[in-house]
Amino acid sequence: xxxxxxxxxxxxxxxxxxxxxxxxxxxxxxxxxxxxxxxxxxxxxxxxxxxxxxxxxxxxxxxxxxxxxxxxxxxxxxxxxxxxxxxxxxxxxxxxxxxxxxxxxxxxxxxxxxxxxxxxxxxxxxxxxxx
Numbered sequence: 536x537x538x539x540x541x542x543x544x545x546x547x548x549x550x551x552x553x554x555x556x557x558x559x560x561x562x563x564x565x566x567x568x569x570x571x572x573x574x575x576x577x578x579x580x581x582x583x584x585x586x587x588x589x590x591x592x593x594x595x596x597x598x599x600x601x602x603x604x605x606x607x608x609x610x611x612x613x614x615x616x617x618x619x620x621x622x623x624x625x626x627x628x629x630x631x632x633x634x635x636x637x638x639x640x641x642x643x644x645x646x647x648x649x650x651x652x653x654x655x656x657x658x659x660x661x662x663x664x665x666x
Contacts, residue, residue: 568632
């Protein structure tokens with residue numbers, strides 16, 4: 536299946552997509568696109584918060600549509616040092632993430648992996664190994 540989305544595996548991360556963030560060339564970053572109208576996205580919330588406790592990433596971003604401003608407070612109440620929560624205008628949010636939940640791993644400035652709907656199994660397994 537051909538991936539026509541902007542956030543496709545192997546593509547270089549473009550700072551112009553979301554100019555509010557700064558991803559350095561040597562960083563390992565996890566970005567989650569979550570929508571409050573998506574029931575599966577709610578399942579990702581505790582997993583992303585748990586992932587933010589790990590030392591595996593330089594930064595973790597949660598992107599939400601501007602219309603989700605109220606939902607943003609859920610994350611801000613559980614804020615971790617590596618976790619940043621940003622709202623994007625709805626058009627930009629949906630242009631980047633046609634489907635939610637969407638997670639991408641950005642490593643050395645390149646989108647290394649992408650997950651749609653299913654939270655990355657390898658991170659869930661790591662979480663259970665640490666407990």
